[in-house]
Structures are given as structure tokens and as C-alpha cells.
Amino acid sequence: MAEAHQAVAFQFTITPEGIDLQLSYQALNQIYLSGVRSWKKRVSRMRNSVIKGVYPASPSSWLFVVIAILATMYMRSDPSMGLIAKIQHSYLQPDTGDCSTSLTMVSALVFSTLLWLSLILTLRFCLKLLLSYHRWMFEQHGRVSTTTKVWVVRLLSGRKPLLYSYQTSLPHLPVPAIKDTLTRYLESVRPLLTGPEFERMSELANQFESTLGNRLQRYLKLKALWATNYVSDWWEEYIYLRSRSPIMVNSNYYGMDFLYVTPTAVQAARAGNTITALLLYRRKVNREELKPTRVPGTVIPLCAAQCERMFNTTRTPGDETDVLQHWQDSEFVAVYHRGRFFRLWVYRAGRLLCPREIEFQIQRILDDPSPPQPGEDKLGALTAGDRIPWSQMRKQYFSSGVNKRSLDAIERAAFFVTLDDEEQGMKGDDPAGNLDRYAKSLLHGKCYDRWFDKSFSIVIYKNGKNGLNAEHSWADAPTVAHLWEYTLATDAFQLGYTEDGHCKGEVDRSLPHPQRLLWDIPTETQVTSSLAVATALADNVDCHVFPFREFGKGRIKKLRISPDAFIQISLQLAYYRDRGGFCLTYEASMTRLFREGRTETVRSCSNESCAFVKALEGGEGAEQCRRLFRLAAEKHQNLYRLAMTGAGIDRHLFCLYVVSKYLGVDSPFLKEVLSEPWRLSTSQTPIQQMELFDLKNHPDFISLGGGFGPVADDGYGVSYIIVGEDMINFHVSSKYSCSDTDSHRFGVQISQALQDILALLTPETKTASSNSKGPAQTQSKKLL
Structure with missing residues (x-):
């Protein structure tokens, strides 16, 4: 319909007297204004290029x-x-x-x-x-050297920097010495192996270092001299884009709405404000008006390269590898509702529609009674199943004609929006269970009502609750979390709603209707088989979300302990109680202190943490346990610092393995290292813009954070967000198919471990662990 609306700008008829040319000046004026907006953006980009090109000086x-x-x-x-x-x-x-x-x-x-x-x-x-x-x-905290003071x-x-001002000044990620990496690796696996197993692994490592290792290292150093980052391009390609399994659950992750508050119960209104806030953020990214992200609590800038592909980006399938496609700009979003796909234009004559106008357009979609076309309703399942069938389908049925035009509309959209016909959130008589269902809905939905290939998809539920699902290859969770923080805060505190729950502003009712996308889907397509694969995967995921309210970082920091170290050691204790042993543990850390840096692994299961857990469970004295805990916490912090400063283990070993494959040589050591399962995969979602949320005056506007699916078939995925001073929200996932794992059981173990460790460190304080009722009962009562 939008194309038809633009076509009337310019009409002509042929008569015996010649050509009668008719012009619609209103439409031509809109075309002119759109062109002005486009040129303004070009001039702005040129101006920003000059400013950041001479930073830290000024033009x-x-x-x-x-x-x-x-x-x-x-x-x-x-x-x-x-x-x-x-x-x-x-x-x-x-x-x-x-x-x-x-x-x-x-x-x-x-x-x-x-x-x-x-x-x-x-x-x-x-x-x-x-x-x-x-x-x-x-x-150490409070003991800052003179060198550091002068440096700060x-x-x-x-000067005041733009978003990308620091990019060319960020250092390149260094290649660690191979001996250091191997030494740290052997130290990390020592508590997980028996004596003979450790001897065998040490022999493999020594053999690797003395033979193949130095050869591979030379190639890697050569790449580090030539490339901006010696890890990131291979990490994106081989860990994400070359994976042929479904990205739904296995790769994509989700972010949730506020825990206690839903700003409006009007679905179209929530969609209007959410879409507007996201587009305002995109405008800030395009103009580079966002402040560079910094290490929390410091002035140290982090790499902002991941922001470049945040919008107008999609992952397109291939037979061997997928490809990330990014377009410079897009003036529309793609919308899904009850099996129908729409293109919603969010600009008119170069002007961003106001929230009330977007609400008006969304309501038109909600009120549209037309049924889905044959094969359209479950088309999104292609993005949820295996990648090779989707690639073959794309070549066969979506390479030309009406299907290609409609698919282009989805892939070139700024982002994807799902208007869900269900209600979600902490509501009803079973708030704890509803949170779990809310998480599963955002992680995979119905397997066909999301477009998992888009850089991110927004979900707006029938009761006004919202959330997002993000594709992982283009960026890591902190980048998406920064976007989502801005969106939630702008929606609730800046844009706001009227008393009856609608968006603010006036409506131009002459807006063209959202354009219905047309499809010609043959009956023999692979949609059904892709949906079957995705459904089996989704049904196997056990999600558990729970807010831990007994204490938060306020109590932990009074003990002069890092909250992250406290939680990670608690997870080790919980896993030991749950499974009767220890496992290789993955904690995501960032390497964005370096240009184009992404992540590094902190191997949180250390000799020190295992010693503490064994001592506590073995009934050793409280003083000895406290001493061991502080050693474990300090060790964890040191591992985290090493990972952030480029001295981690896993990315270096991964790149050595890639070089070995290019050279066509096999390394028994690298093969075994890269095949080790991460049975406990953890990640903290940091709150990066606390200034946007006034928890003192608005304590109910608490973020739930987000989560992801389990990495190993017999393991757990644990995400957590430290909210304010007195709450930690946890997201636990596992698979029903494994009889040894249970997300709810592990959640209980986490709660108990946190309370037991706090009781150990503050013996004079009466904590919830001394009560006769278990933590699960306590939490259930508080949720109700």
C-alpha cells in the first residue's frame, strides 16, 4: 500500500493534444523532505568522521x-x-x-x-x-599507585568524545605467550582430573609446546600484526556463523521487562512507545551521540564496534556458513501478528512518527481481520530449525518474485516486532511459574512467531508486557543490554502514557495502512520439518527464573568481597551439592578494552574454589572455611582481570586450533581441549546506565535481566543480574532430557548456597538459612 501511495505523486495521460502531466505537490513535497533527511544524515556522518578523526584534538x-x-x-x-x-x-x-x-x-x-x-x-x-x-x-582497592593516579x-x-572517538586509539589484543597459556590451562583443569588423568594431560601439553605449538604461535602473531583483532573474526565465523544447528535456544538469548511494573496494559500503546524508544536509540547511534561505554565505575572506554550492526541487520543462511548482512538505514519495521507479516513505515516525509501515530498503526494491524495466506502463519519456523534446510529453501523459493520482495522487507527492516496474542509476566495465582513461562516464551515462543535471524526481535504481549530475543553473532549481551536499558527507561520515564494507558501525541489519520506482505509458499516446503525440529528443541528446555531477595551486593560489599566472586563461588557450592562434584565452568568476560574485542572465558572452577567447597561440605572449622573462601574470591578476581586484559586461556587455544586446521595438522592436545563440555555456563548481565533508573523514588522499576539456553546437554545455563543493593535475579536453564539436571532444584541450591556462605562470613547475623523453612518456600511466599 505504501508503494501505491507514493505512485500517485506522478501521473500522466496521453491525449491527441500530447502528454497531460499531473503532479501531486503534496507527495512530491514528502519526497523532497525525505531527501533532505537523507542528506542531513550524510552531512552528519561526514562531520562526525572529521571530529572523531582528530580526537582527542578538535577541528x-x-x-x-x-x-x-x-x-x-x-x-x-x-x-x-x-x-x-x-x-x-x-x-x-x-x-x-x-x-x-x-x-x-x-x-x-x-x-x-x-x-x-x-x-x-x-x-x-x-x-x-x-x-x-x-x-x-x-x-588493591584503596591502594592506588602514583602512576595510576597520573594516568587517570x-x-x-x-575532550567530550563521540561514540566511536576512542576506536582507533584502543590497543590491539595481545597474543599471550604459549607457555603462560598452557600453564594456566593445566592449573584450571587440575581440580577436575584424577592424578593419572592430569599426568596424561600435562604430557600432551608439553608435547604440544615442544612440537606444533610454537609453529602455530608464529602464524598467530603474524595475524595479530596484520589484523585489528586476532580473535574476533574467527570467533564470529566458527563459533556462530558456521554452526549448522538451530540458533533458537542454542545461540539466541532474551531480555525481560520490568519485574513488578507494566507501564500500560494497552498492547498497541506499549508497542508504540517501545518502537519509538528503539528508533531514538538508533538515531543516537547514527549521530554518534551516545557516550562511549566505560568499564563500570571507571573512566576507561570500551570498544563500541558492536553498535555498528545493531539495527538493519539480519543473519542469512548458507549451506556451509551464514552471512551477516547490514544495511545503512531502514525506514520501516517488520511486524508479525497471528500468522500475518506486515511492513510498518515509521517515517513519513523524513519525520519519525510520534508514539501515538505508531500506536495507531499497530492498532490497525491488531484490528486487521484478514487470515494468513497459505504457508504464511508458520513461516518463521524456518529461522528456528537447522540452517541447511533453511538455506536450501531460501535459494529454491525466496530468490525471486513476491517471496523475495517480502523476505527483503523483513531482512532489511530496522528490527522485527511480534504482537503476541498471549499474556506474560509475574501475574495470577502462580507468579513463580509464570516467570518461568515468560522466560520460555521469550527464548523460543511458539517457534514460528519470531524471526530469529534478525539482530533482535521485540515481543509485545497482549497485556502490555514486552521483551526481546537477540541473535548472538553480531554482538554480545552487554551491547544489547545497553540498548534495552535505554528502551525501558525512555518508555517509562521519558515518553510516558496518558491516564487511560495510550501513548501521548496527536494522530495523522491520513497515514497509509501498514503494508501486508504477500507470499506464494508451495505446499512441499520444509516449514513443517523445521518446525518439528524447533518444537522438539523448545519442549526440551527447562527454564527457571527467580528473584533472590534475601540480600544483595550491599551486604556482600560490606564484607569487602566482589559480588561477582561471591556469586560464582556460590554457584560452585550449589553445583557440588546438586551433582556431587565439580565441572568445567564458563563465565563470560569481555575483552572490549581492546579494539573489536568480544569475550573471554573465566574458568571459575579453580583449585581455590574447590578447596573451599570441600572444606565447607567436609565440616571443617568456620575460620578455616572463611580463609579459604577469601583465597578463592581473590583468585577469581585475578582470573577475571587476566581475562579482561588479554591474558585469558580459551580464545588463544581456540585460535591455535583454527590455525592448525588451516595448516591441515592435527593436535591431540587442542582437539581434547576444544571438545571439553562446559556443564556450567554462567554470565552476569551488568546494569550500565543506573542514572536512567531512580530506584530510590521508583523502587518497583526493577529489571529482570535476561537469560539463555543450556550449553551442554547435561549442564546448566545460569545468568544473573545484580539489581540495586538488595536483589539478585537469576535465570537457570537445563534440558528435560537429562535426568541429572533440574532447573528448579538447582535454583533452590543456588539460594541455599548464597545464604550459607553469607552465614559463614557473618556468623553473628541470623540469616534465612537458620529458619526451618527452606529457601524455596520462603521465595514462594514472597512472590505471592
Whole structure:
């Protein structure tokens, strides 16, 4: 319909007297305004390129240098020490009189510009050296060295940066020494292996180091000299894009709405504000108006490269590998409702529609009574099943005609929106169970009512609750969490709603209707088989979400312990009680202190954490257990620092393995390391923009965070978010098919472990663990 609306701008008829040309000036004006918006964006990008190109200096500093040079020359002094005259005689035509004066001025301008560029390069080099300094991370709290103090002052003295101002000044990720990596690896697996097993692994590692390892390391160092980041491109390709299994559950992850609050119960209104907030965020990204993300609690910038593909991006399937496609801009979003797909234009004449207008358009979709076309209702299942059938289907049925045009509309959309016909959230007589169903709905839905290939999909439920599902290959969870924090805060506190729950603003009722996408789906397509694969996968996922309210980071920090270390050691204790042993544990850490950095693994199961758990469970004295706990916490923090500063284990070993495959050589050591299962996969969702949420005046606006599916068939996936001072929200996942795992049982173990460790560290405090009722009963009562 939008195409038909634009077509009337320009009509003509052929008559005996000639061609009768008719123009719609209103439509042409809208075309003109759209062009103006496009050119404004181009000019803005050019301006930002200049500003960030000379950062930490400013473009106006060029004028200061020119004036300073000319003023010095006016005072009969030559600041260039003869270079200006040399430029004039060597590169410009010498002359006499006024022309000679003009040439001298031109030579002075050339010299000033060269001097200015040299100063910029020097400043950028110094900034890169500053950002390469990571010793501050290893200093004890309250004992900051003089070097670090001077370094922080210098880092703070720069101008106000744009989103990408620091990009070219960030250091490259270093390649660790192979001996250091192997030593740390053997230390990490020592508590998981018996004596003979450890001896065998040590022998394999030594053999690898003395033979193949150094050869592979040389290739890796060569790549590190040539590439911006020696890990990220291989990580994106081989871990994500080359995977042929379903990305639903296995790769994609989800984010939830507020725990206690739903700003409006009107589905269309919530969609209007959510879509508007996301597009406002996109505008900030395009204009680079977002502040660079920093290490929490510091001024240290993090790489912002992952923001580039946040919008207008989709993952397209291939037979051997998928491809990430990104478009520069998109003026519409794709919407799914009850088996129908729509294209919703969110700009008109270069103007972003207001929330009330988007609500009006969404309501039109909700009120549309037309049924799905044959094969349309479950079409999204293709993105939820195995990748090879989807790739073959795409080539066979979506490479031309009406199917290609409709598929392009979905893939080129800014993002995907699902108007779900169910209600979700912590509601009704079973709030705990409803939270679990809410998580499963966001993780996989009905397996066909999401478009899992999009960079992210927004889900708006019938009762106004919302959430998102994000594809993993283009970015990691902190980047999406930053977007989602802004969206929730802007929706609730900036855009707001009227008293009757509708969006604010006026409606232009002449807006063209959302465009229904058309399909011609043959009956022999693989939609049914893809849906069967996805449904089996979804039905096997056991999700459990619970808010832990007994205490939060406030109590933990009073003990002078890192909250993350406290939680990770509690997870080790919980797993030991649940499974009777220890396992290889994955905790995601970031390497965004480096350019194009993504993640590194913190192997949270250490000798120290295992020693503490064994001592506690073995009934050793409280003082000895407290000592061992603090050693374990310090060890965990050190492992986290090493991972963040490029001295991790797993990405280095992964890249060595990739090089070995390119060279066509086999390494028994690398093969065994890369095949080890992560039975406990964990991740913290950080709150990065606390200034957006006033928990003091609005304590109910608490984020639930997000989660992901289990990594191993016989393991757990655990995500947690530390909210405020007194709450930690947990997301636990496992598979029903494994009789040894149970997400609810593990959730109870986590709660009990947290309380037991706090009781150990604060013996004078009466905690919930001393009560006769178990933590599950306590939580259930509080939820009700």
C-alpha cells in the first residue's frame, strides 16, 4: 500500500493534444523532505568522521595553530626553522611582490596544517599508550599507585568524545605467550582430573609446546600484526556463523521487562512507545551521540564496534556458513501478528512518527481481520530449525518474485516486532511459574512467531508486557543490554502514557495502512520439518527464573568481597551439592578494552574454589572455611582481570586450533581441549546506565535481566543480574532430557548456597538459612 501511495505523486495521460502531466505537490513535497533527511544524515556522518578523526584534538584547534604560526611570523620570527621557506621554494612557484607574500601565507598554512596533523598523531599515540596501561586493574582497592593516579588524570583531560572517538586509539589484543597459556590451562583443569588423568594431560601439553605449538604461535602473531583483532573474526565465523544447528535456544538469548511494573496494559500503546524508544536509540547511534561505554565505575572506554550492526541487520543462511548482512538505514519495521507479516513505515516525509501515530498503526494491524495466506502463519519456523534446510529453501523459493520482495522487507527492516496474542509476566495465582513461562516464551515462543535471524526481535504481549530475543553473532549481551536499558527507561520515564494507558501525541489519520506482505509458499516446503525440529528443541528446555531477595551486593560489599566472586563461588557450592562434584565452568568476560574485542572465558572452577567447597561440605572449622573462601574470591578476581586484559586461556587455544586446521595438522592436545563440555555456563548481565533508573523514588522499576539456553546437554545455563543493593535475579536453564539436571532444584541450591556462605562470613547475623523453612518456600511466599 505504501508503494501505491507514493505512485500517485506522478501521473500522466496521453491525449491527441500530447502528454497531460499531473503532479501531486503534496507527495512530491514528502519526497523532497525525505531527501533532505537523507542528506542531513550524510552531512552528519561526514562531520562526525572529521571530529572523531582528530580526537582527542578538535577541528577548531587547526585554526589556533594557524593563528599562532602567523602571529609568530608577524613578530619576525620563524617557528618552522626554515621549513616554510623550503615549502615555498620547493613546492610553490617563487615570485616577487604581493604574490611572494601570498605564497608565504600559503606556505605557512601548509606548514601549520602539517604541524597540526603531527600533533594529532602524537596525541593519539599517547592516548593509545594510556589505554594500553592495565595495571590499575590489579591494584588493591584503596591502594592506588602514583602512576595510576597520573594516568587517570591524563585520561580524563580529553575532550567530550563521540561514540566511536576512542576506536582507533584502543590497543590491539595481545597474543599471550604459549607457555603462560598452557600453564594456566593445566592449573584450571587440575581440580577436575584424577592424578593419572592430569599426568596424561600435562604430557600432551608439553608435547604440544615442544612440537606444533610454537609453529602455530608464529602464524598467530603474524595475524595479530596484520589484523585489528586476532580473535574476533574467527570467533564470529566458527563459533556462530558456521554452526549448522538451530540458533533458537542454542545461540539466541532474551531480555525481560520490568519485574513488578507494566507501564500500560494497552498492547498497541506499549508497542508504540517501545518502537519509538528503539528508533531514538538508533538515531543516537547514527549521530554518534551516545557516550562511549566505560568499564563500570571507571573512566576507561570500551570498544563500541558492536553498535555498528545493531539495527538493519539480519543473519542469512548458507549451506556451509551464514552471512551477516547490514544495511545503512531502514525506514520501516517488520511486524508479525497471528500468522500475518506486515511492513510498518515509521517515517513519513523524513519525520519519525510520534508514539501515538505508531500506536495507531499497530492498532490497525491488531484490528486487521484478514487470515494468513497459505504457508504464511508458520513461516518463521524456518529461522528456528537447522540452517541447511533453511538455506536450501531460501535459494529454491525466496530468490525471486513476491517471496523475495517480502523476505527483503523483513531482512532489511530496522528490527522485527511480534504482537503476541498471549499474556506474560509475574501475574495470577502462580507468579513463580509464570516467570518461568515468560522466560520460555521469550527464548523460543511458539517457534514460528519470531524471526530469529534478525539482530533482535521485540515481543509485545497482549497485556502490555514486552521483551526481546537477540541473535548472538553480531554482538554480545552487554551491547544489547545497553540498548534495552535505554528502551525501558525512555518508555517509562521519558515518553510516558496518558491516564487511560495510550501513548501521548496527536494522530495523522491520513497515514497509509501498514503494508501486508504477500507470499506464494508451495505446499512441499520444509516449514513443517523445521518446525518439528524447533518444537522438539523448545519442549526440551527447562527454564527457571527467580528473584533472590534475601540480600544483595550491599551486604556482600560490606564484607569487602566482589559480588561477582561471591556469586560464582556460590554457584560452585550449589553445583557440588546438586551433582556431587565439580565441572568445567564458563563465565563470560569481555575483552572490549581492546579494539573489536568480544569475550573471554573465566574458568571459575579453580583449585581455590574447590578447596573451599570441600572444606565447607567436609565440616571443617568456620575460620578455616572463611580463609579459604577469601583465597578463592581473590583468585577469581585475578582470573577475571587476566581475562579482561588479554591474558585469558580459551580464545588463544581456540585460535591455535583454527590455525592448525588451516595448516591441515592435527593436535591431540587442542582437539581434547576444544571438545571439553562446559556443564556450567554462567554470565552476569551488568546494569550500565543506573542514572536512567531512580530506584530510590521508583523502587518497583526493577529489571529482570535476561537469560539463555543450556550449553551442554547435561549442564546448566545460569545468568544473573545484580539489581540495586538488595536483589539478585537469576535465570537457570537445563534440558528435560537429562535426568541429572533440574532447573528448579538447582535454583533452590543456588539460594541455599548464597545464604550459607553469607552465614559463614557473618556468623553473628541470623540469616534465612537458620529458619526451618527452606529457601524455596520462603521465595514462594514472597512472590505471592
